[in-house]
Structure formats: structure tokens, C-alpha cells
Amino acid sequence: KYSRFQLLILDDFGVSQMSADDTTNLFEIIEAKTDVNSIIITSQLPVSKWYDYLNNDTVADAILDRVVHSHRIEIEGESMRKLRSKIN
Structure with a gap:
């Protein structure tokens, strides 16, 4: 179902642990879109x-x-959320 979109954005990849099924599903999505x-x-x-x-x-x-x-x-530096909280 994800392959129908011209652009797929996976945000915050790696934040939570992936199951074996999640990893396989991710491969299938990437393979379909490559x-x-x-x-x-x-x-x-x-x-x-x-x-x-x-x-x-x-x-x-x-x-x-x-x-x-x-x-x-690759972007290095402080978190934008952290920087914004200092401004507010």
C-alpha cells in the first residue's frame, strides 16, 4: 500500500526497537520504491x-x-527542539 505514494517519509527511524516482521516489511517497502x-x-x-x-x-x-x-x-549540531526551547 505504501508503494502507491510518490514520496514516502520515514521520520525518526531507529527510535524504537523493530521486530523481525518490521524489518522484513521495511525491506519490502524500500525494495518496492527503489x-x-x-x-x-x-x-x-x-x-x-x-x-x-x-x-x-x-x-x-x-x-x-x-x-x-x-x-x-547529514546534519550535525544541537537538536532544533532544544534550541527552540531556549528561545521561548
């Missing part, structure tokens, strides 16, 4: 830690192969 539509993934978890987070070596290889060879923007 080279067809766009995916934006936001995460505070560095890509270098995604392999351990996904808990399935084979699926992690497949997901990371598709994600890491795409365009990446």
Missing part, C-alpha cells in the same frame, strides 16, 4: 549503527545497499 519513487528517512541513529539495529544480517545488507548508495544529507 528506482521508482522517493523515500526520505530521518534518523538520529547514525547509518553506521543501522546494521545492528535491523537485527537481521541478510535483510540489513539488502536495505543498507539501497539506502547508503542514495543521496545522504
Whole structure:
């Protein structure tokens, strides 16, 4: 059902633990959208830690192969929520 959208945004990836089914479902979504539509993934978890987070070596290889060879923007610095709270 997610493949029908031209843009899929996965926000806060890596915040909560994923089950084996979640990891498989994520792979299926990414596979269906690769080279067809766009995916934006936001995460505070560095890509270098995604392999351990996904808990399935084979699926992690497949997901990371598709994600890491795409365009990446890494932003460093303080949390925007933290900065906004200082202003208010």
C-alpha cells in the first residue's frame, strides 16, 4: 500500500526497537520504491549503527545497499527542539 505514494517519509527511524516482521516489511517497502519513487528517512541513529539495529544480517545488507548508495544529507549540531526551547 505504501508503494502507491510518490514520496514516502520515514521520520525518526531507529527510535524504537523493530521486530523481525518490521524489518522484513521495511525491506519490502524500500525494495518496492527503489528506482521508482522517493523515500526520505530521518534518523538520529547514525547509518553506521543501522546494521545492528535491523537485527537481521541478510535483510540489513539488502536495505543498507539501497539506502547508503542514495543521496545522504547529514546534519550535525544541537537538536532544533532544544534550541527552540531556549528561545521561548
